[in-house]
Structures are given as C-alpha cells and as structure tokens.
Amino acid sequence: MNAEKKPIIKVSKDGPFIVKDLKTLRNSKGVFIELNSSMALCRCGDSKNKPFCDGTHLHNDFSRKKEGSKFPDKIESFGGKEIIIHDNRAVCSHIGHCILKLPGVFRKGEKPWIDPDAADPEEIAKVIRTCPSGALSYTFKGLLHKDYPHEPEIFMVKNGPYHVIGGIELEDKDGSKPETTDHYALCRCGRSKNKPFCDGTHIETEFKDRIN
Secondary structure (H helix, E strand, O other): OOOOOOOEEEEOOOOOEEEEOOOOEEOOOOOEOOOOOEEEEOOOOOOOOOOEOOOHHHOOOOOOOOOOOOOOOOOEEEEOOOEEEEEOHHHOOOOOHHHHHOOOOEOOOOOOOEOOOOOOHHHHHHHHOOOOOOOEEEEEOOEEEOOOOOOOEEEEOOOOOEEEEOOOEEEEOOOOOOOOOOEEEEOOOOOOOOOOEOOOHHHHOOOOOOOO
16 A cells, blocks of 8 residues: 655745645635645735636746845744743744734844743743744753644635645755744745745735635
C-alpha cells in the first residue's frame, strides 16, 4: 500500500503558489474548497478567481523579489525568570493575537517590546502557540517550543495571508525558508516586502479578498 503523499507548496518564479497533494483548504469564511491534486493559488493579489490564479500576474508587473524587510531576518530572544520568548519580526504577519491577548507582555510601540515576566509563563506559552507566522516561539524549562501538532491545511485570513499549518514543505528556489514548517504565513496580497512570506503589508494597502 502506497504511503499518502505529503503536501508541498512550490513558489513559482513571479507567479502563483503551486500546491500539490493538499487535502484541506478553507477560505476566510471557513468554507472548505474543493481541491485537485495540483493547483495554483494566487499570490499577486489581483486574480478575479481567488484563491486560484487566473494569470493576472502576467499583466500586472508582479515580482517575487524581496524589497528588504523593515526588520532584520533574525531571531531576538527576551529572557525572563522562567520563560524565554524568541521573536523574528521579519516573518511576522501582524495578525496581532499576542498584542490583543497579552498587551502587558507584548507591548506595541515600546522598547523592549516584549516583557517575559509580565504574565504567567504558561499563559504566555498558550498565546505564543496561537502565533500563525512562526515569528514567536519560546523556551520553557530548558526546552524550545516552536512546533505544535496540526493536520496539514491551508486557510485564508479575511483580507490577509494564507496560513499554512501541519508541516507542509515550502520549496522556493530563492532559498526562502519559514521559521518552522509547522506554521507560517504566505503573502496573498502581492505587496509584501519579504515574499513569499506575509509581512503585514496587506493592512497598509487595504487588500480585499473579495469573497462573497
């Protein structure tokens, strides 16, 4: 009996995400979308058939090139008495779960912006596990936590990125790799400066996914 193929996302040159062997895809309303064994998902932001590519990238000057994130692509660690919080701003999709749920720990606009002693470490860990981009991880009792069990799936945030979970491999000839294949966020608006990853630019450009 043949083993089930693991899904993979291939980043095409100046074109869509080619997704193979995916079993679960949901739109921003939570509706499951019928799948083929291979499909092309729009990443230029302008397809009239979202989430699928309709070839618009051939005519709107879409480019895969990174323009230089406003944050360096590196992990910064914030050590507390019981927990160490790790953060890579360059891959953050700015969904804001951390700021909304624990504003005393994740302090927008302040320096340093993370205070690992401002809440119970288990509460901090719980919030970090909701980070969809992989930007946040933590070390607790000497163990690094950045991978959590999920079934492979891609789901879309309303007017935002593709959220990828479940260890789906990302194949990019430009060498881009997520912090963890367990969960990461891919640009869907076509304007990220850190392609193929989302960097929150969809908020500034007021990207609309146009799902009825």
